[in-house]
Amino acid sequence: MNNIPTVMILFGGSGDLAHRKIYPALFNLYRRNVIRDNFAVIGTARRPWSHEYLREQVAAAVHESIPDVDEAQLTEFAGHFYYQSHDVTNVEHYVTLKRLAQELDERYECGGNRIFYMAMAPSFFGTIAEHIADQHLTGSGFNRLVVEKPFGTDLASAEVLNRQIQSSFAEDQVFRIDHYLGKEMVQNILPLRFGNSLIKKVWNADMVKNVQVTLAERLGVEARGGYYDNSGALRDMVQNHILQIITLLAMPEPKDLSDKAIHAAKEDLLASLRVPGEQAVRDNFVRGQYLGTENTFEYVKEPNVAEDSKTETYVAGRVEFGRGPLAGVPIYFRTGKEMREKKTRVDLVLKNEPGLYGDKAQADTITIEIDPANQIYFRLNGKTIAGSDLRPEKLRYRFSENEQAEVPDGYERLIHDVFVNDSTNFTKWEELKRYWEFVDAIEAAWQEENAAGGKPVKYRPYCMGPDTSKIFADPKDGWIYQ
Ligand code: NAD
Numbered sequence: 077m078n079n080i081p082t083v084m085i086l087f088g089g090s091g092d093l094a095h096r097k098i099y100p101a102l103f104n105l106y107r108r109n110v111i112r113d114n115f116a117v118i119g120t121a122r123r124p125w126s127h128e129y130l131r132e133q134v135a136a137a138v139h140e141s142i143p144d145v146d147e148a149q150l151t152e153f154a155g156h157f158y159y160q161s162h163d164v165t166n167v168e169h170y171v172t173l174k175r176l177a178q179e180l181d182e183r184y185e186c187g188g189n190r191i192f193y194m195a196m197a198p199s200f201f202g203t204i205a206e207h208i209a210d211q212h213l214t215g216s217g218f219n220r221l222v223v224e225k226p227f228g229t230d231l232a233s234a235e236v237l238n239r240q241i242q243s244s245f246a247e248d249q250v251f252r253i254d255h256y257l258g259k260e261m262v263q264n265i266l267p268l269r270f271g272n273s274l275i276k277k278v279w280n281a282d283m284v285k286n287v288q289v290t291l292a293e294r295l296g297v298e299a300r301g302g303y304y305d306n307s308g309a310l311r312d313m314v315q316n317h318i319l320q321i322i323t324l325l326a327m328p329e330p331k332d333l334s335d336k337a338i339h340a341a342k343e344d345l346l347a348s349l350r351v352p353g354e355q356a357v358r359d360n361f362v363r364g365q366y367l368g369t370e371n372t373f374e375y376v377k378e379p380n381v382a383e384d385s386k387t388e389t390y391v392a393g394r395v396e397f398g399r400g401p402l403a404g405v406p407i408y409f410r411t412g413k414e415m416r417e418k419k420t421r422v423d424l425v426l427k428n429e430p431g432l433y434g435d436k437a438q439a440d441t442i443t444i445e446i447d448p449a450n451q452i453y454f455r456l457n458g459k460t461i462a463g464s465d466l467r468p469e470k471l472r473y474r475f476s477e478n479e480q481a482e483v484p485d486g487y488e489r490l491i492h493d494v495f496v497n498d499s500t501n502f503t504k505w506e507e508l509k510r511y512w513e514f515v516d517a518i519e520a521a522w523q524e525e526n527a528a529g530g531k532p533v534k535y536r537p538y539c540m541g542p543d544t545s546k547i548f549a550d551p552k553d554g555w556i557y558q
Contacts, residue, residue, distance in 0.1 A: 077110065077495070077496050078110065078112065079109060079110075079111065079112040079114055079115075080110060080111060080114075080115070080189075080496070081114035081115065081184070081185060081187045081189050081217075082114075082115050082116075082189045082190070082191050082495065083115070083116050083117075083118065083177050083180050083181050083184070083186045083189065083190055083191075083215070084115070084116070084117045084118070084190075084191040084192075084193060085117075085118045085120065085173065085177060085190065085191070085192050085193070086098065086117060086118065086119050086120065086193045086195060087121075087162075087164065087193065087194050087195060087196050087200070087204055088120075088121060088193075088194070088195035088196030089118075089119025089120050089121045089130065089195075090121035090122075090123050090125065090133070091121065091196060093195045093224065094119065094137075094195050095133065095137045095140075096137070096140075096141065097485065097487040098193070098195060098487065098491070099134045099137040099138060100137060100140075100141035100142055100485070100487075101485060101487040101488035101491045101492075102117065102153075102491065103134075103138045103142065103145075103150065103153055104142070104484065104485075104488050105488065105491065105492055105495065106149075106153045107149070110492055110495055110496075111495065113184070114184050114185050114186055114187075115156055115184060115186065116156050116157075116158060116181075116183070116184045116186065117156060117157045117158070118157075118158050118159070118160050118173065118176055118177060118180065119134075119157060119158070119159050119160070120159070120160045120161070120162035120173065121161070121162065121196075122161065122162070122163055123161065124161050125161065126159060127157065127159050129159065130157050130158070130159035131154040131155065131157050132154075134153075134154045134157050135150055135151070135154050138150055138153075141485075156184070158176065158180060160172065160176055164196070164200045164203055164204050165200075165203060167207060167210075167211065170207045170208070170211035170213060171211060173213065174211055174212070174213050177190065177213065177215070181215065186215075186217070187216075187217040188215035188217035189215055189217035189218045189219075190213070190214060190215040190217070190218070190219045190220070191220045191221075191222065191494060191495070192204075192208060192213070192219075192220070192221045192222065193222040194221070194222065194223050194224055195222075195224050196224075198224065198226055198227070198228075201223060201224075201227075201237055201240075201241075202236065202240040202241075203240075205221075205240040205241045205243065205244060205245075206243060208221075208244045209244040213244075214244055214245075218249075218497070219244075219245065220245075220249050220250075220251060220494055221241065221244075221245045221249055221250050221251065222251045222253060222494055223241070223250065223251070223252050223253065224253050225252075225253060225254060225316055226307070226311065226312075226315070226316070227252055227503070227508055228508075228512065229306075229307070229311065230512060230515075230516050230519070231509065231512035231513055231516050234508060234509070234512050235509075238505055247504065247505055248499065250502075250505075251490075251493075251494050251499060251502045252502050252503040252504075252505075252508065253490060253502065253503075254316045254317060254320050254501075254502070254503050255487060255490065256316070256317040256320060256321065256420075256446075257320055257490070257501035257502065257503075258485075258486025258487060258488075258490040258501060259420075259446055259447070259486050260446075260450045260483045261444055261445065261446040261450050261451070261452070262320075262321060262324065262446055263489075263501065264444070264452065265324040265422075265444065266324065266330075266333075266338075268444065268452060269325075269329075270329055275442070276329075278426060279401055279402070279424075280401040280402065281401065281402055281403055281404055281405050282427075283427055284402060284405050284424060284425070284426060285426060285427045285428075285550075285553070286406045286407070286408060286425050286548075286549070286550075286553060287322075287325055287326075287402065287405065287406075287407040287422065287423070287424050288407075288408045288409070288422065288423040288424075288425065288555060288556055288557070289318055289321055289322060289325075289407065289408070289409040289410075289421075289422050290409070290410055290411070290419060290420065290421050290422075290423075290555070290557050291313055291317060291321075291409075291411040291419075291420045292410075292411065292412060292415035292416070292417065292418060292419045292420070292540075293411075293412065293413050293414070293415060293418055294414070294415060294416075294417055294418040294538075295413060295418075296366065296373070296375070296378065296389075296413050296414045296537070297375070297378050297381070297389070297413060299379070301378040301379050301380035301381040302379075302380035302381075304381070304387070304389075305380065305381045305382060305385055305387050306387075308387040308388045308391075309363075309388050309389055309390055309391045309411055309412060309413070310363075310388060310391050310515055310518060310519060311515060311519075313391075313411040314391060314393075314409065314411060314515060315512065316503070316511065318409050318411060319395075319511045319514065320503065321422065321446075322395055322407055322409065323342050323346065323507065324342075325402070325407070325422065325424075326345055326397050326400050326401070326402045326405075326407065327342050327344070327345040327400055328341050328345060328399070328400045328401060329341065329401075335498055335499045335500040338500050339499070339500075339504050339506075339507070342504075342507055343504070343506045343507065344399065344400075345397055346507055346510040346511075347399070347510075348397045348398035348399035348403070349395070349397055349510055349514060350395075350396045350397065350398065351514050351517045352514075352517055352518065352521070353517070353521075354520075354524060357517070357518050357521035357522070358521070358525075359546065359547075360393055360394040360546075360547050361391065361392065361393035361394070361518055361521075361547065362390075362391070362392045362393070362533065362542055362543070362544045362546065362547060363388035363390065363391050363522065363532040363533070364388060364389065364390035364391070364412065364532050364533050364534070364535040364541055364542040365385075365386075365387070365388060365389050365390070365531075365532040365533070365534055365535070366389050366413060366414040366534075366536075366537045367534050367535065367536055367537060369537055369538070372414070372537060375387075375389050386522075386526050386531045386532060387532075388532045389412060389413040389414070389532075390410070390411070390412030390415075390532070390535060390541045391410070391411060391412070392408070392409065392410035392411075392541065392542075392544040392547055393408070393409060393410075393518070393547060394406050394407065394408055394409075394547050394549070395407040395408075395409065395514075406548075406549045408547060408548070408555075410541060410544060410555075412535075412541045414537035414538055415538070415539070415540060415541060416538055416539055416540055418447060418448060419445075419447060419448070420445075420446040420447035421443060421444060421445045421446060421447075421557055422443065422444040422446070423442070423443050423555075423556040423557060424441065424442040424443075424444075425441050425553075426440040426441065426442070428440075433457075433466055436465070436466045437457055437466060438468075440454060440455055441454060441556055442454040443556075443557075449474070450475055451472055451473060451474035451475075452472070452473040452474075453470045453471060453472040453473070453474075454470070454471055455468050455469070455470055455471075456468070456469055456470075456471050457469075489501070540555070540558065
């Protein structure tokens with residue numbers, strides 16, 4: 077679809093996300109003609125910027141992210157941006173915003189279509205949603221709402237936010253962003269599972285011993301200590317990215333490839349997600365907190381972090397489902413800050429069939445590398461050329477350098493999907509609700525532990541985190557990626 081007529085209202089137009097991700101993504105969509113003549117963007121934030129200043133910022137943001145920009149095209153693109161100084165809590169400002177949106181709608185012939193993008197502190201999402209409703213900001217064409225993460229801080233707050241949003245938007249108009257769903261290899265999980273009969277045949281509880289998901293970050297909390305200390309790894313990474321990846325790995329085959337069918341398959345799986353009780357949390361989850369080095373702070377010494385903080389910067393655990401092809405198969409995950417290297421990957425460990433070659437034919441693994449490389453590989457055994465010993469080789473699915481350069485940024489892909497109304501790679505409310513139920517149960521058990529003097533275990537930074545051996549169902553198992 078080309079030249080989709082839209083007025084986009086971006087709350088948080090002076091923010092980091094808008095600068096680093098949203099403006100470059102919109103420019104690429106402009107270059108691809110997804111948006112062209114009939115679009116306008118209203119950037120809003122508190123600062124008293126002018127239209128001209130916003131346009132300069134947009135151009136600077138594009139230059140910082142995209143090489144080889146056609147200057148005339150960039151100027152033309154930036155000309156579609158308008159700035160509205162706006163305090164989200166001031167009702168009057170919504171009236172002005174509505175008037176500007178209507179004016180631009182007429183000027184650019186946008187047919188009453190609106191995309192509202194909430195790219196600011198999550199504590200404002202509810203207020204904005206309510207004012208969109210009470211000041212009737214929605215247009216006479218299509219109306220879509222893009223919401224950044226985190227969507228609530230627990231199930232109760234997510235429910236409140238969802239009700240506020242429902243005052244103006246139906247569920248099929250809401251696009252909850254999880255930028256991991258925009259990643260190339262995350263989007264390759266369904267083609268891998270359902271586009272290869274060989275893989276499809278082994279992707280089940282008879283053949284799979286366990287699944288391992290690692291999402292390791294090299295960085296610490298940096299300047300985000302204040303935010304992070306109220307969140308922690310469980311809410312920041314597991315509630316969204318890790319559980320979404322796990323859902324894609326374990327869901328049953330959807331009826332077809334439509335967004336509705338894919339979400340139906342996810343919901344079917346999630347209805348059987350086993351929410352752990354206190355004992356299961358003690359047995360199957362580990363939380364950690366990083367120590368310092370000569371040059372880096374221990375977590376509790378980071379700026380804006382409480383000295384007695386019990387917030388986890390690392391969490392590992394076990395997820396199980398009662399339905400789907402991997403019903404009953406342990407799915408292990410871990411995520412942490414200040415780990416040895418930045419890496420996101422999935423390892424699917426197959427059961428070892430005792431056979432002619434005994435232990436020499438080690439457990440086979442299918443690996444999906446999501447970050448920093450984009451690749452899938454598994455091991456195939458042949459024989460050494462001169463002898464009869466086993467010779468393992470990796471079979472890889474990967475991109476050439478040129479192809480790699482063509483992989484779009486996750487944000488570009490997801491914003492494109494909002495324009496074309498494809499909700500496949502966004503989080504639906506029913507999914508989110510289950511994720512919060514799971515996370516809240518773990519959080520509640522940890523609060524109990526804290527009250528009894530418990531706390532996260534300390535781990536050495538820039539290694540692979542604390543001892544997690546207790547979470548493995550079979551003590552002989554361990555992480556494939558060490
Ligand atoms: P930011 O602090 O850089 O920007 C916040 C924006 O909100 C600014 O434009 C600011 O002027 C505006 N704002 C603040 N208070 C306001 C008020 N009262 N009225 C009007 N405007 C106000 O934040 P960010 O890093 O851009 O993050 C925005 C959202 O995106 C958050 O939900 C965050 O979790 C999410 N997110 C950010 C990133 C990232 O890389 N920055 C990545 C993933 C998700």
